[in-house]
Amino acid sequence: AAECERYEERTPESAAMAEDLRELVPAGVCSTFRAYDPYPVHAARAEGGSIYDVDGNEYLDFALNNGTQLVGHTHPTLEEAAVDQIERGTLYTRPTDLIEFAARPLIDRWDAIEQVRFTNSGTESIMHATRLARAYTGREKIIRMEGAYHGAHDPALVSKMPPLEQAGPERDPRPVRESRGVPDSVPEDILLAQYNDAESVERLLRDHGAEVAAVLVEPACLNLGLVEPEDGFLERLRELADEYNVVLIFDEVKTGVKLAPGGGAEYYGVQPDLVALAKAIGGGYPVGAFGGRREIMDCIAADLNEGVATGAAHYGTYNGNPLALRAVGVTLREILTEDAYDHVTTLADRLADGYRDVIADTGLEATVKSVGSQGMVHFTDEPIRTFRDWGHVDEEFHEAYWFGMVNRGVIPHPHDASQQWTVSVQHTAEEIDAHVDAFADLATHLTA
Numbered sequence: 434a435a436e437c438e439r440y441e442e443r444t445p446e447s448a449a450m451a452e453d454l455r456e457l458v459p460a461g462v463c464s465t466f467r468a469y470d471p472y473p474v475h476a477a478r479a480e481g482g483s484i485y486d487v488d489g490n491e492y493l494d495f496a497l498n499n500g501t502q503l504v505g506h507t508h509p510t511l512e513e514a515a516v517d518q519i520e521r522g523t524l525y526t527r528p529t530d531l532i533e534f535a536a537r538p539l540i541d542r543w544d545a546i547e548q549v550r551f552t553n554s555g556t557e558s559i560m561h562a563t564r565l566a567r568a569y570t571g572r573e574k575i576i577r578m579e580g581a582y583h584g585a586h587d588p589a590l591v592s593k594m595p596p597l598e599q600a601g602p603e604r605d606p607r608p609v610r611e612s613r614g615v616p617d618s619v620p621e622d623i624l625l626a627q628y629n630d631a632e633s634v635e636r637l638l639r640d641h642g643a644e645v646a647a648v649l650v651e652p653a654c655l656n657l658g659l660v661e662p663e664d665g666f667l668e669r670l671r672e673l674a675d676e677y678n679v680v681l682i683f684d685e686v687k688t689g690v691k692l693a694p695g696g697g698a699e700y701y702g703v704q705p706d707l708v709a710l711a712k713a714i715g716g717g718y719p720v721g722a723f724g725g726r727r728e729i730m731d732c733i734a735a736d737l738n739e740g741v742a743t744g745a746a747h748y749g750t751y752n753g754n755p756l757a758l759r760a761v762g763v764t765l766r767e768i769l770t771e772d773a774y775d776h777v778t779t780l781a782d783r784l785a786d787g788y789r790d791v792i793a794d795t796g797l798e799a800t801v802k803s804v805g806s807q808g809m810v811h812f813t814d815e816p817i818r819t820f821r822d823w824g825h826v827d828e829e830f831h832e833a834y835w836f837g838m839v840n841r842g843v844i845p846h847p848h849d850a851s852q853q854w855t856v857s858v859q860h861t862a863e864e865i866d867a868h869v870d871a872f873a874d875l876a877t878h879l880t881a
């Protein structure tokens with residue numbers, strides 16, 4: 434195994450802050466994913482394609498807040514709009530013309546989205562989309578792919594990355610609760626299939642079709658590094674959903690407005706019934722959305738029309754707050770233009786090609802993947818098609834890569850082999866080349 438460089442010498446302020454913060458908040462962080470050994474680099478500020486730590490180090494930032502900031506940090510157009518909005522008020526809990534400003538570009542980008550509701554996070558979007566599917570079908574079970582992350586609510590914490598010794602056989606995976614506090618009953622409504630294996634979904638529908646409300650899937654798995662759907666997989670899910678009258682939900686929290694303007698649905702040419710969104714749609718402001726076919730979304734309006742709660746509930750004080758809506762509208766209408774997509778795709782291809790050249794030159798065992806603005810490197814030659822292939826990935830080696838890159842002034846992606854890089858509209862060709870140069874330098878050490 435490659436020796437893992439650490440960054441203690443360059444980051445004493447981060448170390449001290451981590452120690453202080455652990456007294457105040459569990460593990461010193463506000464989302465458990467952010468805690469890792471020895472401690473996370475603590476941020477002081479961010480701008481454009483870079484982030485700066487409390488010790489004054491600059492990093493080219495390709496983690497971009499779990500890929501949220503396709504627009505980069507502090508985009509001037511977004512900043513100006515946000516300041517203007519702050520002066521007009523950040524919360525009204527009343528409808529405004531900003532709803533149309535934010536909703537229209539989502540409806541325009543996804544054929545599947547005829548109506549949309551706003552939330553505050555990806556977790557909420559998935560939670561509401563699955564509840565809505567249950568309300569619409571009158572059924573309770575959800576088919577999900579083993580090893581997929583769909584948020585932090587109770588059902589999403591079942592089999593997101595289960596230990597294989599608890600997960601049962603590949604053909605009949607057992608739901609594993611990955612947090613204490615998730616009630617025993619929660620896995621009862623989850624049926625697990627394997628990504629890229631439409632037959633595994635078909636088997637579940639044959640056996641339990643009458644009880645299934647929805648098939649929930651990411652069009653490309655972006656919490657297994659980057660696993661794309663094989664030809665015919667999403668198309669087959671579409672057919673099966675129609676055959677069994679179940680709702681096909683795409684979790685486009687990470688793929689939405691990133692793989693293409695209209696997300697994975699556009700990129701792979703398959704439209705679901707419901708789409709869950711968050712992250713990049715808001716350019717770094719906390720917002721999510723879920724939308725889809727009018728007939729299904731109407732179940733939300735029924736709540737009101739009937740005068741009693743007969744429909745699917747969707748409430749929230751901060752839903753559709755004017756600051757978030759302004760951010761969505763400005764991001765989608767003014768920043769993520771056709772030119773912006775050309776820019777990020779060209780640079781992301783350049784980055785992936787640079788990695789491939791370094792790997793060819795050094796003989797590292799690695800596979801580079803790239804789709805739209807996103808990409809990553811798996812340190813294995815074996816194909817990764819499903820969660821069960823994850824064992825091929827050399828996570829220890831990946832950790833050495835990640836720390837080595839951070840020490841060379843590049844945060845390649847969030848700290849975890851399961852994540853991927855994002856190239857932002859503010860990154861430049863020079864910054865891509867600097868990223869590749871850092872990898873080339875590191876690769877000679879990793880293979881030495």
Ligand code: PLP
Pocket residue numbers: 499553554555556557559582583584585651655656684686687711712
């Ligand atoms: N779905 C996917 C595919 C995600 O990657 C995430 C977060 O990383 C979520 C849902 C949850 O989103 P949030 O963290 O905004 O709640």
